[in-house]
Amino acid sequence: MHKETYSFFVIAAVIAAELDKATKIAKKLSITASNARAVALRAGEGAAGFRPLTDFIDKLATVTVHSSTEINTLAADLSRTAANKFRTDNAINKFEAVYKRAEGSHFIDSLNFGYDRTKGCQYLLYTNYQKQLSKLTTELETLKDELRTAVILATLSRVEASQAGLLYQESLNNVANNVESAASAIKDHISTSQHLVSNLQQEA
Amino acid sequence: MKSYTIFENPSHKWIVLGRDVDKPDNIIDTNQYVVITKKNTLLMDPGGIELFSAMLANVIKLVPVEQITHLFASHQDPDIISSLGLWDQALQNATLHSPWLWEGFIRHFGMEHISYSAIPDEGSDLKLDGVNLEFFPAHYLHSSGNFNVYDREAKILMSGDIGAALESADAPMFVEDFDSHIEKMKMFHQRWMPSNEAKNDWVNRARALDIEMMCPQHGRIFKGDDVKRFLDWFEALPVGILHTK
Numbered sequence: 143m144h145k146e147t148y149s150f151f152v153i154a155a156v157i158a159a160e161l162d163k164a165t166k167i168a169k170k171l172s173i174t175a176s177n178a179r180a181v182a183l184r185a186g187e188g189a190a191g192f193r194p195l196t197d198f199i200d201k202l203a204t205v206t207v208h209s210s211t212e213i214n215t216l217a218a219d220l221s222r223t224a225a226n227k228f229r230t231d232n233a234i235n236k237f238e239a240v241y242k243r244a245e246g247s248h249f250i251d252s253l254n255f256g257y258d259r260t261k262g263c264q265y266l267l268y269t270n271y272q273k274q275l276s277k278l279t280t281e282l283e284t285l286k287d288e289l290r291t292a293v294i295l296a297t298l299s300r301v302e303a304s305q306a307g308l309l310y311q312e313s314l315n316n317v318a319n320n321v322e323s324a325a326s327a328i329k330d331h332i333s334t335s336q337h338l339v340s341n342l343q344q345e346a
Numbered sequence: 347m348k349s350y351t352i353f354e355n356p357s358h359k360w361i362v363l364g365r366d367v368d369k370p371d372n373i374i375d376t377n378q379y380v381v382i383t384k385k386n387t388l389l390m391d392p393g394g395i396e397l398f399s400a401m402l403a404n405v406i407k408l409v410p411v412e413q414i415t416h417l418f419a420s421h422q423d424p425d426i427i428s429s430l431g432l433w434d435q436a437l438q439n440a441t442l443h444s445p446w447l448w449e450g451f452i453r454h455f456g457m458e459h460i461s462y463s464a465i466p467d468e469g470s471d472l473k474l475d476g477v478n479l480e481f482f483p484a485h486y487l488h489s490s491g492n493f494n495v496y497d498r499e500a501k502i503l504m505s506g507d508i509g510a511a512l513e514s515a516d517a518p519m520f521v522e523d524f525d526s527h528i529e530k531m532k533m534f535h536q537r538w539m540p541s542n543e544a545k546n547d548w549v550n551r552a553r554a555l556d557i558e559m560m561c562p563q564h565g566r567i568f569k570g571d572d573v574k575r576f577l578d579w580f581e582a583l584p585v586g587i588l589h590t591k
Binding site for chain 1: 398399400402403404406407408409410411412413431432435436437438456
């Protein structure tokens with residue numbers, strides 16, 4: 143089945159899974175930052191311009207891990223709310239079937255308490271769902287913006303790598319490539335998530 | 347869904363709901379039993395999600411929702427209690443009585459408002475407005491944690507899967523010819539019941555009860571001498587048998 147034909151609570155779970163993948167890649171970016179620092183130290187004066195960049199790579203990795211972990215939690219919460227909303231919507235449908243089936247029954251009004259309570263619960267879940275969806279949209283956009291610096295960092299890293307001696311050039315270029323490919327992979331997961339979120343916004 | 351009153355006296359009545367012609371295909375037909383006392387109502391094995399609307403629509407023809415105060419699940423199967431999450435939304439102040447063994451499992455059906463009363467292995471009593479109902483152990487028949495409900499005053503044993511038969515939704519509510527009914531029960535008991543020892547222990551304890559009606563969760567109700575016929579037949583039946591085609 144294609145993702146877009148899933149129910150909304152499944153889409154929310156798929157978003158959580160996408161962000162989980164992004165978090166794992168962001169953690170790898172952290173390792174890249176540590177490696178970059180080690181290579182820069184070994185390269186000595188030849189990579190003097192590269193060293194400050196490793197701090198930026200490290201910072202980017204930290205921010206990305208933090209943001210993607212938070213967004214992952216947010217998506218997991220959204221998935222839980224969506225599943226509860228589905229369960230509550232289902233209960234409302236069943237109650238409405240009872241009102242039809244037992245129309246005119248002496249005790250039919252006694253169902254009102256359960257129906258009203260479930261309706262109240264449905265309203266709370268709906269508003270919570272909207273809030274979570276809106277927050278998720280903002281956070282995804284913010285993370286995507288943060289990742290734009292990765293392209294600049296990769297370019298600067300390449301420039302600095304070309305200044306280093308031949309012995310370290312390849313290692314430093316690898317660092318630049320890793321930063322670029324990690325950022326690109328995370329961006330892909332974010333774009334997929336954003337597409338799924340826009341599906342949810344249309345359904346809501 | 348049809349509704350029959352099978353017992354009534356000044357203190358309480360027993361009603362069976364079942365033979366739901368509107369139920370979706372490919373789900374097993376079930377009997378749901380209801381005991382109504384002065385201020386309380388007990389629903390026994392209230393059934394699956396698919397049955398919920400029909401079941402609630404029928405029950406509120408009998409009592410207001412706030413009077414549905416107790417649920418009983420003989421064991422953890424979906425045809426017994428998968429509707430729990432919906433009852434949980436509908437009821438105001440209810441208790442579910444079920445084997446202690448299944449509490450952690452049954453809660454997976456969704457239970458935020460209803461409270462769980464765990465029945466110990468040896469069984470226990472439930473008193474509703476002076477009417478005493480006994481949770482009668484029936485472990486391994488078929489579930490490893492399993493109870494029947496016995497009403498000494500009405501002489502009714504709600505026997506869960508014991509005495510169950512697989513037949514169509516338009517079958518009569520009572521056994522009319524025991525011998526011809528055997529074929530509808532045999533495979534069910536041999537395949538679903540795993541233990542001869544547990545079966546014979548239950549038969550011996552059930553023989554000590556005064557039973558006028560034995561009410562299974564699937565199939566037909568046994569009355570009078572057919573109860574004794576069933577106990578004799580069940581005692582002689584080897585169970586835990588895999589039928590191969």
